[in-house]
Amino acid sequence: MFVRMVKAATAEQLSAVRERAVAAGLAVYEEQGSTGSTLAILGPSGASAALEQEFGALAGVASVSRATRPYRLASREFRETPTVVKVRDAVIGGGTLTLMAGPCSIESREQLFEVAQGVADAGATLLRGGAFKPRTSPYAFQGLGLDGLRLLAEARERTGLPIITEVMEPAQVDMVSEFADVLQVGTRNMQNFSLLNAVGRTRMPVMLKRGLSGTIEEWLLAAEYILAAGNTQVILCERGIRTFETAARNTLDLNAVPILRKLTHLPVIVDPSHATGKRWMVAPMSYAGVAAGADGIMVEVHPKPEEAWSDGEQSLTIPMFQRLAGELRSIHTLVTPLHNDPGAAGASPSKK
Ligand code: PEP
Ligand code: MN
Numbered sequence: 001m002f003v004r005m006v007k008a009a010t011a012e013q014l015s016a017v018r019e020r021a022v023a024a025g026l027a028v029y030e031e032q033g034s035t036g037s038t039l040a041i042l043g044p045s046g047a048s049a050a051l052e053q054e055f056g057a058l059a060g061v062a063s064v065s066r067a068t069r070p071y072r073l074a075s076r077e078f079r080e081t082p083t084v085v086k087v088r089d090a091v092i093g094g095g096t097l098t099l100m101a102g103p104c105s106i107e108s109r110e111q112l113f114e115v116a117q118g119v120a121d122a123g124a125t126l127l128r129g130g131a132f133k134p135r136t137s138p139y140a141f142q143g144l145g146l147d148g149l150r151l152l153a154e155a156r157e158r159t160g161l162p163i164i165t166e167v168m169e170p171a172q173v174d175m176v177s178e179f180a181d182v183l184q185v186g187t188r189n190m191q192n193f194s195l196l197n198a199v200g201r202t203r204m205p206v207m208l209k210r211g212l213s214g215t216i217e218e219w220l221l222a223a224e225y226i227l228a229a230g231n232t233q234v235i236l237c238e239r240g241i242r243t244f245e246t247a248a249r250n251t252l253d254l255n256a257v258p259i260l261r262k263l264t265h266l267p268v269i270v271d272p273s274h275a276t277g278k279r280w281m282v283a284p285m286s287y288a289g290v291a292a293g294a295d296g297i298m299v300e301v302h303p304k305p306e307e308a309w310s311d312g313e314q315s316l317t318i319p320m321f322q323r324l325a326g327e328l329r330s331i332h333t334l335v336t337p338l339h340n341d342p343g344a345a346g347a348s349p350s351k352k
Contacts (some may be wrong), residue, residue: 001047002077003055006062007036013060020058024051031079036062040078069263071220073227079265085205085233087181088162090125092235093267097332098296100164100269101321102128104311105141106148112155114303118318120159122325126182127161128298132168133310134188141309149179164207170198177204187239190214190222200229207235207269212242216259223266235267236260237298240275249277249314252285257292267295273314279305282316283324290331293339297328
């Protein structure tokens with residue numbers, strides 16, 4: 001249930017609500033909105049009508065309502081204002097355009113530094129690169145592991161770009177957190193609940209990619225695990241889902257962008273590289289993602305895509321990324337006022 005406090009509620013009144021919730025065995029999460037605090041009071045058994053009435057009668061409480069969605073902390077019902085994630089000098093969400101770019105896998109110092117400098121010069125806002133790679137075949141390159149993380153940290157020093165990299169299992173969370181600025185939870189781990197809990201216990205920004213067959217509701221419930229563990233810095237990434245269509249690697253579900261803007265306050269990134277699997281499709285689907293209202297894109301870039309150790313077919317060259325970055329900035333400038341104008345044909349209503 002959500003307990004909305006009056007704007008003038010005192011600290012004592014807030015504590016009284018918290019204490020009652022804790023006594024009932026429920027967890028409390030607080031969100032400070034422009035009209036006062038909202039407390040999400042959550043637990044496996046949910047709230048009884050009697051308890052709701054009790055909360056409604058407490059001093060300082062403006063209203064009590066039941067959540068209408070299975071996810072709670074991820075919903076706009078709990079938090080109306082968009083979440084903005086700050087990563088060193090980069091800001092994700094809140095009207096900014098995030099450009100995450102870099103190789104699928106870190107292969108060598110030379111390869112990583114060349115891409116890192118190239119994408120930094122082109123205006124990328126974060127550097128991506130896989131050190132622990134979830135590969136379909138056990139015989140495919142699995143990533144450089146810790147050596148890759150060290151190289152990423154060096155690339156950050158050289159370029160000033162914050163870094164995002166995948167963490168595949170709970171046992172790696174401490175190690176990856178030492179180096180990364182954003183932890184990436186990959187598609188294949190969207191519902192790895194012990195990993196979600198583990199990244200939730202950190203206070204690091206986490207980018208949660210959509211599962212290959214994950215519905216939007218399942219995805220938001222996966223994000224809810226991270227939020228429920230106390231980590232508010234969650235970013236969602238649409239990277240294509242598996243459908244009957246085989247002409248492209250996956251099907252980029254661009255419907256997800258406006259749907260998520262309506263349902264959740266979390267920032268949304270589109271990954272057209274994994275969504276399409278084809279270099280020539282990355283630019284058009286990046287344009288579409290930004291036009292649809294995404295907070296940015298993640299793309300794979302390689303100095304020599306034809307020699308890449310993973311995902312070469314979908315990797316852009318550095319000049320291709322340079323050009324794309326400029327085009328996306330223009331599109332973003334054009335569409336931002338439309339997404340913020342409640343009267344525009346494509347405005348995203350946050351209410352039903
Ligand atoms: C990646 O971004 O490196 C990756 C493996 O993507 P996904 O989890 O979307 O397949
Ligand atoms: Mn890849």
